[in-house]
Amino acid sequence: MQKFVIQGGRRLTGEIRVQGAKNSALPILAAALLCKGESCLENCPRLSDVFAACRILTGLGCRCRIDGETVTVRADPTETAIPEALMQEMRSSIIFLGAALGRMGACTLGYPGGCELGPRPIDLHLAGLRRMGARITEENGCLHCTAPGGLHGARIHLQFPSVGATENLLLAAVTAKGETILTNAAREPEIADLAAYLNRCGACIEGAGCSTVRVQGVGELTGCTYRIMPDRIAAATWLAAAAVTGGELCLRDADAQSLESFLDVLDQMHCRCIRMDDRICIAAARPLRAVRYLKTMPYPGFPTDAQAIVTAPLCIADGTSVVEESIFENRFRHTDALVKMGADIRIAGRAAVIRGVPGLHGAQVCATDLRGGAAMLIAALGAQGETVLTGLQHIDRGYDSPEHVLRSVGAGIRRE
Ligand code: UD1
Numbered sequence: 001m002q003k004f005v006i007q008g009g010r011r012l013t014g015e016i017r018v019q020g021a022k023n024s025a026l027p028i029l030a031a032a033l034l035c036k037g038e039s040c041l042e043n044c045p046r047l048s049d050v051f052a053a054c055r056i057l058t059g060l061g062c063r064c065r066i067d068g069e070t071v072t073v074r075a076d077p078t079e080t081a082i083p084e085a086l087m088q089e090m091r092s093s094i095i096f097l098g099a100a101l102g103r104m105g106a107c108t109l110g111y112p113g114g115c116e117l118g119p120r121p122i123d124l125h126l127a128g129l130r131r132m133g134a135r136i137t138e139e140n141g142c143l144h145c146t147a148p149g150g151l152h153g154a155r156i157h158l159q160f161p162s163v164g165a166t167e168n169l170l171l172a173a174v175t176a177k178g179e180t181i182l183t184n185a186a187r188e189p190e191i192a193d194l195a196a197y198l199n200r201c202g203a204c205i206e207g208a209g210c211s212t213v214r215v216q217g218v219g220e221l222t223g224c225t226y227r228i229m230p231d232r233i234a235a236a237t238w239l240a241a242a243a244v245t246g247g248e249l250c251l252r253d254a255d256a257q258s259l260e261s262f263l264d265v266l267d268q269m270h271c272r273c274i275r276m277d278d279r280i281c282i283a284a285a286r287p288l289r290a291v292r293y294l295k296t297m298p299y300p301g302f303p304t305d306a307q308a309i310v311t312a313p314l315c316i317a318d319g320t321s322v323v324e325e326s327i328f329e330n331r332f333r334h335t336d337a338l339v340k341m342g343a344d345i346r347i348a349g350r351a352a353v354i355r356g357v358p359g360l361h362g363a364q365v366c367a368t369d370l371r372g373g374a375a376m377l378i379a380a381l382g383a384q385g386e387t388v389l390t391g392l393q394h395i396d397r398g399y400d401s402p403e404h405v406l407r408s409v410g411a412g413i414r415r416e
Contacts (some may be wrong), residue, residue, distance in 0.1 A: 008362055008410030009385035012082040014248035015410040018235045018254045019045040019400045020069065022226035023305075024190040026092055027167045028228060029053040032073040033062065034175060035201045041224035044071040045231065045400045046392070054391045058084055060100070060284065073223070076106055084110040084142075090397075094122050095164055097145060101134055106146045114243045116179070116394075117217075118329040124165035128156045132172055132180065153178035153217055161186040161298045165325035167194055173215035174203040174405035180215040187211055188299040189258040229315045232258045234399060235280065236306045237374050239320045241406065243271050243284045243313040244382030249390050249409060250281040261302040265291055265310060265334040268318060290319030290356050296327050308334045308375035315343035316382060317356040324351040335370030337365035341379050341387070357386055367391030378404065381411055399411060 020043035027184040030053065032039040044050060054064040054071065059079030062310025064071060080100065087093050087110035100107035103287065112120055126136055129145070132155040134147045153176050156166055166186040173180035185191070187209055195208030201224050235254040242249040243266060256263060256275035263280070270285035289377045293313065295302040305329035314321040315338055325331045330351055335345045342364045344355040362385035373395040380387035393416070395402065404414045 001390060002391065002392045003388055003416050005416055006209055006362070006387045006389060007376070008380050008385060008387060010011065010245065010381070010410050012242050012245045012249055012381070012409045012411055013084055015250045016238050016409060017252045018230045021190055021193070022044070022047055022049055022398050023233070024193040024362045025050050025228050026053050027095050027171070027190065027194045028226065029057065029071065029073065029199055030099045030173055031076060031194060032223065033057060033060065033073055033075050033096065033222040034103050034171065035223040037074070037223040038223040039075070039201070039404070041071045041072045041073070042069065042225065043228040044069055044228055044290060045108070047397060047400055048368070049090050049092070049397045052086060052093070056086050056093055056096055059083060059086060062257065075103070075223070077101045080104050080106045080108060082107070082109040082234070084202050086329045087112060087149070091120055092164060094125060094173065097125065098129065098168035099153060100309070101129065101145060101147050102172050102175045105150065106361050108142060108144050111143060112139045117331050119329065120248060124158055124160065128158070128165060128169045129172055130155055132176055134172070151176035153180040156183070158182065158184045163188050163191065166191055166213070170195065170198070170205065170213065172210070174198055174205065174221065175216060175219070176217040178217055180217070180253065182186050182213040182334045183211065185211055185213045186298060188234070189229065189232065189255070197224070200226060229316070230255050231242055231303045231372070233303065235259060237309050237378065237399070238347050238405070239266060239280065239282050240309045240313050241381050242282045243288060244316065244378050246284045246286045247285045247409070249297035250279060252279055254278065254280040256280050261300060262306050262310070264304065265294060269313065278378045288317035290314060290317040290321040290354070291298045293322045293324070295324040298327070304328055304331065305371050307331060308371040309378060310373045311338065311345070311352065311354065312378035312382070314346070314354045315357065316359060319356055321354045321356070323354065326350065333368040334375045335383040337376045338379055340365060341383055343379070349413060359387050362387040364388045366396040369393050374399070381406070
């Protein structure tokens with residue numbers, strides 16, 4: 001079992017290059033399945049979730065080559081089934097469904113089921129695909145999906161702007177017959193990135209990143225070379241690490257615009273954040289100031305993926321902060337570990353009430369999920385003494401060598 005041993009209390013200073021976005025790389029890898037020829041995806045982060053997506057492609061008969069941060073996919077699928085083990089390994093594997101239906105007209109895959117964050121329903125994905133002509137049956141937790149006469153365009157209104165459902169329906173729509181109009185679509189920047197890749201491959205998508213997206217189906221797509229956008233949640237993680245250690249960091253390859261809701265909270269904490277074209281610099285405040293109320297919302301609201309991350313600096317901020325989680329049911333599992341490190345946090349329904357304490361101390365803690373683990377890592381960097389953090393398989397799903405990144409800006413951290 002691997003663990004991080006972290007010597008806390010060291011101020012982080014220097015420059016970090018932000019990795020490519022996991023939540024963009026995964027749907028783009030699924031999208032590569034739709035394309036004839038070769039796709040060359042640059043700035044693809046080296047993450048266990050990305051490797052799992054490549055294993056899904058390989059399992060479908062495609063060829064995938066990983067060379068540093070470049071993943072090359074030659075999609076000549078020969079299979080239509082995604083093995084159960086791969087479905088469980090990465091919950092977002094469901095986004096392969098829309099692409100598989102578009103390319104092969106059929107797909108059998110396991111139900112992604114619940115996960116660390118609570119139930120993960122896919123009703124919106126399935127209802128939308130059915131409107132486009134897919135036939136979907138469920139047997140023993142396995143979904144059998146076909147599109148006998150091919151998919152056709154449709155008008156689809158999403159009751160909630162689900163990121164995964166928007167991506168799945170976009171993937172299904174690009175080669176469907178006729179026009180698809182998605183309303184109340186998710187507006188996350190990763191959706192615009194997916195659409196930019198698809199359009200470069202020959203798709204005809206308008207409005208991605210807005211709540212109404214129009215897609216004109218095209219006959220076929222051809223792979224291209226594409227650079228994955230920077231990871232806004234990884235950027236938020238390093239900013240929070242600077243805040244908790246009283247540090248000064250400059251992030252390279254960071255997109256300030258897509259992080260505005262997070263940067264605004266850091267401003268409220270009295271940190272000084274400088275937004276530049278492809279850089280964000282932060283000079284942390286001492287003491288940090290509590291944030292009276294904060295609620296996670298679909299983009300452009302405060303991202304649920306940054307909720308746990310922001311909790312760590314709020315633990316040592318002056319005053320009381322209230323953080324409400326409105327997207328997922330079970331996303332406060334990291335707070336027990338923070339309390340073990342000396343934080344004062346109470347959970348009341350969907351809100352966490354955080355009373356700032358003067359400082360945290362090291363402890364033995366275990367990551368419960370990806371961003372919860374990141375919150376523990378950030379807290380440990382700001383704590384006095386040593387923290388031993390286990391459960392690294394969660395953190396490795398979303399961060400490419402975080403110990404190297406953090407050591408390069410002065411953190412005391414090693415993987416054992
Ligand atoms: C994606 C992100 C994840 C992020 C989340 C919300 C990827 C790979 N993952 O996940 O990191 O936390 O967006 O920003 O990009 N829902 C339904 N029915 C559905 C689909 C979703 O009820 O058919 C509900 C979910 O239970 C959840 C909410 O909608 O409460 C948001 O889910 P969704 O936006 O779909 O998240 P994901 O795409 O799974």
